[in-house]
Amino acid sequence: MTSVLYDAPGPRAKRRNIVYTALFLALLALGIWWAIRVMADKGQLEWSLWKPFTEAEAWTTYLLPGLANTLKAAALAMVIALPLGALFGIARLSDHRWVRVPASIIVEFFRAIPVLLLMLFANEFYSRSTNISSDLRPLYAVVTGLVLYNASVLAEVVRAGILSLPKGQSEAAKAIGLRKGQTMTSVLLPQSVTAMLPALVSQLVVIVKDTALGGAVLAFAELLNARGTLAAYYANVIPSFIVVAVIFIVLNLILTTFASWLEGRLRRGKRSTGAVLAAPGGAEEPVAEPGLGKTDDGRGA
Secondary structure, three states, X not given: OEOOOXXXXXXXXXXXXXXXXXXXXXXXXXXXXXXXXXXXXXXXXXXXXXXXXXXXXXXXXXXXXXXXXXXXXXXXXXXXXXXXXXXXXXXXXXXXXXXXXXXXXXXXXXXXXXXXXXXXXXHHHHHHHOXXXXXXXXXXXXXXXXXXXXXXXXXXXXXXXXXXXXXXXXXHHXXXXXXXXXXXXXXXXXXXXXXXHHHHHHHHHHHHHHHHHHHHHOOOOOHHHHHHXXXXXXXXXXXXXXXXXXXXXXXXXXXXXHHHHHHHHHHHHHHOOOOEEEOOOOOEEEOOOOOOOEOOOOOEO
């Protein structure tokens, strides 16, 4: 059985894939064993270092408040960056030069600056030019840096997703009399969402991870910063890093799993074409396509 993209592997290729898989699993098991052996030699597997994570104090005092701040900063950045990125992405496709050129300059400018530098600049700006309290300033700086950088990246994702559609879509919309705004909102954007979704989710995962930059540099009380306080109190640096890494993995896994489910739902919704009507007896019967019924003499149309 073949596919449009590749040929189905033959017997030799299947045997080769099995060998490669076995080698990879063996190397992975060897790497895990080596890491555990090194940690055991250094005393990092002692129960006294891992015991705090089985008690409520470590979670309620350090990890859960840090996780809440991480989710708060990431959610605010996502809510602001997504529509802002879509707006600039559409503006870059405008036929008006006075709209397209400024939008392109803004996107390219903020996309070229490291997100950490944007956070530092925003923190200095808020501390010298505003009356924001020192407790809220790190949150504002982190969200501002994340929004400026990721909105510019999302703008390019939106622009690429719209340009990936065939030209016939916009030409057909013009042929039936739709204006440019109607073509974009009713024809192009709904179709391009499915194509853009994997890249959008990848960027949302980046937003969640980049909140840790605020904790490392701006003393923002997010998950990584809370880990440092916990490790200083319990003297378990390596275990605390491992636990925080697992939490980040679970968060991003939930996000990507939801995105995969949403993408599959959108694709199934686009594939479904026929309506279903209820028959007089209660059973559902599909609606026949025009011209495919039977003629008066009983023959197929």
